Amino acid sequence: MDEMFVTVVGGGLAGSECACQLADRGVRVRLIEMRPDTMSPAHHTGHLAELVCSNSFKATRIDSAAGLLKDELERMGSILLSCARQASVPAGGALAVDRERFSELVEQEVASRPNIEVVHEEATSIPDGQVVIAAGPLCSAALSAAVHELVGGEALSFFDAAAPIVDASTLDMDVLFRQSRYDEAGQGDYLNAPMNKEEYEAFIDALVTAERVVLKDFETTDLFQACQPAEEVARKGRDAIRFGAMKPVGLVDPRTGRRPWAAVQLRAENADCTAYNLVGFQTNLTFPEQRRVFRMIPGLEQAEFFRYGVMHRNTFVDAPHVLDRTFKVPGTTVRLAGQITGTEGYTEAIASGLLAALNTYADLAGLEPVYLPATGALGSLVAYATDPATQDYQPMHVNFGIVPPLEDGRRRSKRDRYAAYAERAQADLAAYLASRADLGIKAGLA
Numbered sequence: 387m388d389e390m391f392v393t394v395v396g397g398g399l400a401g402s403e404c405a406c407q408l409a410d411r412g413v414r415v416r417l418i419e420m421r422p423d424t425m426s427p428a429h430h431t432g433h434l435a436e437l438v439c440s441n442s443f444k445a446t447r448i449d450s451a452a453g454l455l456k457d458e459l460e461r462m463g464s465i466l467l468s469c470a471r472q473a474s475v476p477a478g479g480a481l482a483v484d485r486e487r488f489s490e491l492v493e494q495e496v497a498s499r500p501n502i503e504v505v506h507e508e509a510t511s512i513p514d515g516q517v518v519i520a521a522g523p524l525c526s527a528a529l530s531a532a533v534h535e536l537v538g539g540e541a542l543s544f545f546d547a548a549a550p551i552v553d554a555s556t557l558d559m560d561v562l563f564r565q566s567r568y569d570e571a572g573q574g575d576y577l578n579a580p581m582n583k584e585e586y587e588a589f590i591d592a593l594v595t596a597e598r599v600v601l602k603d604f605e606t607t608d609l610f611q612a613c614q615p616a617e618e619v620a621r622k623g624r625d626a627i628r629f630g631a632m633k634p635v636g637l638v639d640p641r642t643g644r645r646p647w648a649a650v651q652l653r654a655e656n657a658d659c660t661a662y663n664l665v666g667f668q669t670n671l672t673f674p675e676q677r678r679v680f681r682m683i684p685g686l687e688q689a690e691f692f693r694y695g696v697m698h699r700n701t702f703v704d705a706p707h708v709l710d711r712t713f714k715v716p717g718t719t720v721r722l723a724g725q726i727t728g729t730e731g732y733t734e735a736i737a738s739g740l741l742a743a744l745n746t747y748a749d750l751a752g753l754e755p756v757y758l759p760a761t762g763a764l765g766s767l768v769a770y771a772t773d774p775a776t777q778d779y780q781p782m783h784v785n786f787g788i789v790p791p792l793e794d795g796r797r798r799s800k801r802d803r804y805a806a807y808a809e810r811a812q813a814d815l816a817a818y819l820a821s822r823a824d825l826g827i828k829a830g831l832a
């Protein structure tokens with residue numbers, strides 16, 4: 387076999403994991419990182435795998451999606467998860483790290499692999515040959531333009547404006563009613579949370595006074611031209627949102643036989659209707675405030691959030707419509723990894739880098755592509771992110787709202803259900819990995 391060679395653009399979380407995994411499979415890697423000469427607006431150092439914000443990799447409990455993802459990464463021999471464990475600091479049930487120590491360990495891992503050449507320069511175009519683009523949510527302008535040209539049209543976004551997503555099993559269906567506007571049969575696509583005038587007034591008061599995330603300077607320009615946060619709309623006038631996202635027109639509450647004063651609509655996130663988003667409620671409220679304010683919506687008093695709403699700078703492609711199931715741009719030798727694919731979060735970025743390495747290696751070595759079982763934390767995220775049926779794609783982190791329902795149909799408490807998801811995922815991944823000895827995966831942490 388000719389020497390295998392891959393260029394990885396971006397020495398962040400996904401790129402560093404990808405480079406190490408490829409190197410361990412005998413691939414020569416050129417890892418291009420633009421910092422420190424060209425800085426992103428959020429990074430502060432020239433180090434590989436710099437964490438731009440929080441130092442937490444989230445929960446470790448196996449019956450949480452974040453914990454299950456860590457277990458999967460361990461089974462697949464993730465290098466960066468191992469660095470994170472070695473750099474960990476006390477954080478209760480979460481894995482949090484000393485960020486400098488973490489970067490230092492990642493740099494040692496990269497340096498210990500002689501077949502990785504690190505080049506500190508900005509990639510302004512897409513390199514030739516086998517390439518993994520892992521340039522992150524703050525990909526430089528020139529490279530963003532090149533990616534835009536490659537994927538075409540409307541397929542590259544520069545900011546993320548996502549509404550919260552709630553767990554369907556935590557909604558009060560005695561209060562919510564199913565109906566599309568003007569739909570008399572009552573079999574509509576939306577769940578509606580009706581409000582009377584008092585409930586609406588109290589909700590608006592809470593919405594406009596709730597604590598918001600302070601945006602970074604680079605996020606305030608141009609960001610919201612296309613799309614306003616719900617609290618901003620509400621601030622324009624007490625009834626403004628009643629003429630927008632909360633308009634009751636065409637709805638009849640079956641309990642009263644009348645049109646509600648206002649209504650929040652919830653739309654299914656997946657075909658199994660296990661998760662719903664709050665239509666039009668993209669927001670900059672802090673996460674605890676979203677929980678407090680959105681739980682004031684009738685029927686959502688006990689709602690659990692699979693994802694909170696966000697609005698921030700974020701470069702990502704419309705993966706379901708422009709990438710194949712391995713995150714490759716069809717018909718090219720270019721694969722994307724990390725947050726630029728629209729998967730969100732530190733651990734997700736590491737996982738995506740690992741998977742990109744396995745699939746790129748599979749391409750080079752003539753092996754079958756790597757399709758992880760969709761029951762897993764990572765497998766379900768990939769399935770969601772590459773399913774052409776996914777509409778209005780917004781970045782997503784791992785969560786149990788996107789895994790297929792349990793087949794036995796038994797009713798379980800949320801805790802038992804999550805434990806059952808985890809157990810099923812572990813068994814399916816173990817079986818899959820056992821069938822893929824050709825990928826050279828060494829389970830466990832270094």
Ligand SMILES: Cc1cc2nc3c(=O)[nH]c(=O)nc-3n(C[C@H](O)[C@H](O)[C@H](O)COP(=O)(O)OP(=O)(O)OC[C@H]3O[C@@H](n4cnc5c(N)ncnc54)[C@H](O)[C@@H]3O)c2cc1C
Pocket residue numbers: 395396397398399400401418419420421425426428429435436438439440441442507508509510520521522523524525526529699723724725726730731732733735
């Ligand atoms: C402001 C901000 C705060 C965030 N906070 C959190 C958080 O608290 N928790 C969380 O889980 N996630 C957070 N995220 C999401 C986080 O960025 C991702 O989860 C993760 O870092 C993405 O990993 P990545 O490898 O895709 O990108 P990154 O880790 O950003 O790595 C991309 C790398 O590519 C380099 N690069 C860019 N363009 C070029 C180019 N043209 N040539 C060469 N190199 C290039 C960059 O310098 C960077 O090192 C945040 C994102 C942002 C933007």
